[in-house]
Each structure stands twice: as C-alpha cells, then as structure tokens.
Amino acid sequence: MSGDYMVHTLAYDARVRAVAITSRNVVEEFRKRHDLSPLATAAIGRVASAALMLSAWASENERITIIFEGDGPIGRIVVEAKPDHTVRGYVGNPKVDLPLKDDGKLDVGRAIGKGTLYIVRDIGLKNPFTGQVNIVSGEVAKDLAYYFTVSEQIPSAVSLGVLVGRNGVVEAGGYIIQIFGGQLEEWEIDEIEGKIKDSPAVTELLKSGMRPEDILKNLLGEHLMEMYRYDVGFKCDCDRERAFNALRLLPIHDLKELLKEGKAEVTCKWCGAVYIFEKKDIESIILEREGD
Ligand SMILES: [Zn+2]
Known part of the structure; x- marks a missing residue:
C-alpha cells in the first residue's frame, strides 16, 4: 500500500492496549486528492490517523466513521476507516486558512470550533452504533480522548500530529493508549502518564527517525507485550x-x-x-x- 503502517500491542498484562501509527503518505494523499490547505491537511490528517488506529481494534466488517461537526470555518470533517485499514474522507472547506497560533502551530482548534464529535461504528446491522460528545478543544486528540473516556468509559490518552511543510506533509502520526482490561494500580497509571508527559510531540519523534514500535517501547517499556503490524492506506470504493x-x-x-x-x-x-x-x-x- 502506501508504506505507512501501524503497530498494535497489549501491555501491563493485557490491562492496557496501545496503537501507534506513521501516516505521512496517507495524509499527503488526502492533501493532493482534495487540494487541501495546510490547515485543512493538519485537521483531516489528525482525524484520519486516529480513524486508522481505531480500525486496529475494530471487529471484522466494522466500519468506523469519525465526524467533527463544528461551527468553525473548516466545516464538517468526515473520515471513514474500513476493516482493511484504509481510510477516505473530506472536509467542508478544503481551502480553510487562519493565522498560526502563538506557538507557531496550525490553529486546528479554531478551524473546527465548537460543536459535536460523532463516532459511528457500523458492523452491517440495520442501525449502526453512534456515540457523541461535545467538542472540547477542536484539537482532535483531546476531543477523542474525551470521547473514549466519557462515551465509551475507557480511560485513554491520544496524541496526534501532522507536520505540513512547503511541499506537502513532512510527518504525520500518533498513538492511542487505553486502560482496557481491568484496573491499573495508581503507580502504574502515574508511570504511563509520566512517560506521556515527558514524551516530545509525536511529529518530533517521527522526525528523529523513531518508528511506531519505538514510540510504543518508549511509552510502555518492559510492560509491552507482543506487537502486531498492519499496513495502512488511502482507498475509496467509488467507481x-x-x-x-x-x-x-x-x-x-x-x-x-x-x-x-x-x-x-x-x-x-x-x-x-x-x-x-x-x-x-x-x-x-x-x-x-x-x-x-
Ligand atoms: Zn471516491
């Protein structure tokens, strides 16, 4: 496919699950196909990276659609991930442009604005399952962490990043860590949170040559269990x-x-x-x- 891939693993005796992705080529394909501005590229790139990672945990036949329905100038963002770990999607306003934030980053939060985040899980039954929460920041990663914790009652850490340069996407990727099977001790939670806090931004890690498996090793250390790799890509089934x-x-x-x-x-x-x-x-x- 695209050369991009993700790695999924369990950790802490299977009480934690984690996935990390490098998605530069997929996000670049979104940019080229829809002729996206840098801001639109960053926004949909974060959503697409997350949707792909969720597909690592999806059941057979499950399609996952993430929708950011905010009142910001980007309009609606829709990304669909399929069980074969491919994505497709679109934004309302592909040309959206706003001043950079004070820290020099693209202002995805303002582009998305306030509104509702929906996640639709469709396994082919009559009524797909839809969960929704208010958009808390519009920065995507924070909103998804809030969604998992509130709507699915799974405490989660989400990190996403898209670095757009003059000639397109330089790096894109992310990780999701969830406390999944049973309870963690207080010190174990502190340990994971500490490592997440100390970790540089995911695009920095990728730029320094780290791969998804290295990112997970860094965050979960000796608690890491067997890792599984899935190739990911952009694919549309229109004809x-x-x-x-x-x-x-x-x-x-x-x-x-x-x-x-x-x-x-x-x-x-x-x-x-x-x-x-x-x-x-x-x-x-x-x-x-x-x-x-
Ligand atoms: Zn199509």
Missing part, C-alpha cells in the same frame, strides 16, 4: 457505475441542462475522483426517465 447512479438521481430539468452543455462531471466527495459522462450517457438517462 463509474456508482457515479452514473448518482447522475440518474438528478431532476430531469438538470439533466437537460447538462445535455445542452454536452457532458456531465460527477466528483466523488470522498476521494476527489472525477467521472465524466458523454452526451449519449445523459440522453440514455433522460430517455429512461421519460419512458416512466
């Missing part, structure tokens, strides 16, 4: 047939307008792919509809 079906749903008036223009373009909102249909395709739909 020409689906695009054509979307065209068929248009009002007859719009179809006639398109016929005058001589062609129709259908753009996939998830991946930016453009499908072009000729006059004869549009005519065939109009004929079919007028025959009803």
Whole structure:
C-alpha cells in the first residue's frame, strides 16, 4: 500500500492496549486528492490517523466513521476507516486558512470550533452504533480522548500530529493508549502518564527517525507485550457505475441542462475522483426517465 503502517500491542498484562501509527503518505494523499490547505491537511490528517488506529481494534466488517461537526470555518470533517485499514474522507472547506497560533502551530482548534464529535461504528446491522460528545478543544486528540473516556468509559490518552511543510506533509502520526482490561494500580497509571508527559510531540519523534514500535517501547517499556503490524492506506470504493447512479438521481430539468452543455462531471466527495459522462450517457438517462 502506501508504506505507512501501524503497530498494535497489549501491555501491563493485557490491562492496557496501545496503537501507534506513521501516516505521512496517507495524509499527503488526502492533501493532493482534495487540494487541501495546510490547515485543512493538519485537521483531516489528525482525524484520519486516529480513524486508522481505531480500525486496529475494530471487529471484522466494522466500519468506523469519525465526524467533527463544528461551527468553525473548516466545516464538517468526515473520515471513514474500513476493516482493511484504509481510510477516505473530506472536509467542508478544503481551502480553510487562519493565522498560526502563538506557538507557531496550525490553529486546528479554531478551524473546527465548537460543536459535536460523532463516532459511528457500523458492523452491517440495520442501525449502526453512534456515540457523541461535545467538542472540547477542536484539537482532535483531546476531543477523542474525551470521547473514549466519557462515551465509551475507557480511560485513554491520544496524541496526534501532522507536520505540513512547503511541499506537502513532512510527518504525520500518533498513538492511542487505553486502560482496557481491568484496573491499573495508581503507580502504574502515574508511570504511563509520566512517560506521556515527558514524551516530545509525536511529529518530533517521527522526525528523529523513531518508528511506531519505538514510540510504543518508549511509552510502555518492559510492560509491552507482543506487537502486531498492519499496513495502512488511502482507498475509496467509488467507481463509474456508482457515479452514473448518482447522475440518474438528478431532476430531469438538470439533466437537460447538462445535455445542452454536452457532458456531465460527477466528483466523488470522498476521494476527489472525477467521472465524466458523454452526451449519449445523459440522453440514455433522460430517455429512461421519460419512458416512466
Ligand atoms: Zn471516491
């Protein structure tokens, strides 16, 4: 796939689970496909890295969709991760731009604003499970940690980072640590929290040459158990047939307008792919509809 991957492990006698990812190429693909501004790249890159990491823990067939529905200028952010550890997604305003924060970082928090974070878990049943919390910071990692702790009652630490340079994404990645199976002693929690606090930003770690497995070793030390590696990537399952079906749903008036223009373009909102249909395709739909 993309060369990006994540590593999943258990630790502290399986009472803790952890996952870390390097996702530079995936985030760069989001940037290129949707022609994203640096700020939009950072925002969706964080969400996509998190969605991929959640797919490491998903059940077979489970699709996970993370939606940030904030009132900030980026609009809606939607990312879907599939069981094969691929993602696709989009933002409302791909060109969003704001002044940098005082610390020189992209202001993802302001871009997203206040609102609601939804996580949808769909295992193919009639009604997918949806959890929601208020957006607490808009910085994504903090919001997801709050979501897991409040909505799923799993105490969690989340770190995400996307470093965007002049020519695209330089580094992207993150980790999630969850207290999962049973209780941890106070000193064990202090130990993990201390290491997280002392750890540099995840993009710094990646830039220094550390891999996801090194990040987990640093944070969990001798408590680490066996590690499992999954390749990750960007993938959309749109195709020409689906695009054509979307065209068929248009009002007859719009179809006639398109016929005058001589062609129709259908753009996939998830991946930016453009499908072009000729006059004869549009005519065939109009004929079919007028025959009803
Ligand atoms: Zn697509």
